[in-house]
Amino acid sequence: CWGRRPAKVLVTETQKHWGTRETNDPHLSLSPSLSLARAAAMTKRKGEEGLNMQRYLLVHEYVGQAFCGWQKQPKGIKTVQSVIEKALSDFIGSEVIVLGSSRTDTGVHGLGNTCHVDLCRKPREGKEEEACAPYDACDIKKAVNARMCGEQVFITKVLKVDADFHARFNAKGRTYFYRIASSTSERQLSLFHHGQTWNVRKKLDINLMREAAKALVGTHDFSSFRASGCQALSPVKS
Numbered sequence: 001c002w003g004r005r006p007a008k009v010l011v012t013e014t015q016k017h018w019g020t021r022e023t024n025d026p027h028l029s030l031s032p033s034l035s036l037a038r039a040a041a042m043t044k045r046k047g048e049e050g051l052n053m054q055r056y057l058l059v060h061e062y063v064g065q066a067f068c069g070w071q072k073q074p075k076g077i078k079t080v081q082s083v084i085e086k087a088l089s090d091f092i093g094s095e096v097i098v099l100g101s102s103r104t105d106t107g108v109h110g111l112g113n114t115c116h117v118d119l120c121r122k123p124r125e126g127k128e129e130e131a132c133a134p135y136d137a138c139d140i141k142k143a144v145n146a147r148m149c150g151e152q153v154f155i156t157k158v159l160k161v162d163a164d165f166h167a168r169f170n171a172k173g174r175t176y177f178y179r180i181a182s183s184t185s186e187r188q189l190s191l192f193h194h195g196q197t198w199n200v201r202k203k204l205d206i207n208l209m210r211e212a213a214k215a216l217v218g219t220h221d222f223s224s225f226r227a228s229g230c231q232a233l234s235p236v237k238s
Helices: 036-052 080-092 137-147 206-216
Strands: 012-018 053-062 109-120 153-161 171-177 180-182 198-200
Touching: 053 080, 053 137, 080 109, 080 137, 080 153, 137 153
Parallel strands: 012 109, 180 198
Antiparallel strands: 012 171, 053 109, 053 153
8 A cells, every 4th residue: 555544545756856956065964864974985985986976866666565665774674765775786786875855654656756876887807997988877777677676666767967966955846646536335446546545435525625725825834744853944835
């Protein structure tokens, strides 16, 4: 299902637009699960490999039931981030860290979530003196998907981006889809809706719901919706 609680069942997240937002150090503005040691190692690796490093944006989709959320968890817990990182690491032969645009909860599907990663193409054995061009985006997509076969996550697009691009801080918008099947009959919900739709066994007043939704349109202060550790610069959103 799309979540273990009804409120979570219907959420599907897509990320389609990117723009510019300043941040002092994108590598240090990380999710809580990324340790300072890993961040420092990543920054050191980037400095050592210098000009041969290329940043890529990975657009991906996944089936929420197969994962305990997007963000990496303690070892042994399967998440979208951990599966993508393993596939990339297997591909280039060294540890890789991906940074996501947003995190989804357990059971929540993703139609177009994004993350970015820095990859350095190493020369072949015996050809260490040769300069290596960055990986082709299409080759990365094929190689990573081949290593995630059967994992319920799929890379739909890979793009080369600038070195200062950040999947989270350069994101300009997010879209959420909520699917509800409303019926007062005893008819069984189609098997093709299971895990994709919240089945509400009563008649919903669509006009009243639309009227209530108007209160969310416009610019508002969403402080009451923020977590105590929210990193957003301002609670005022449109």
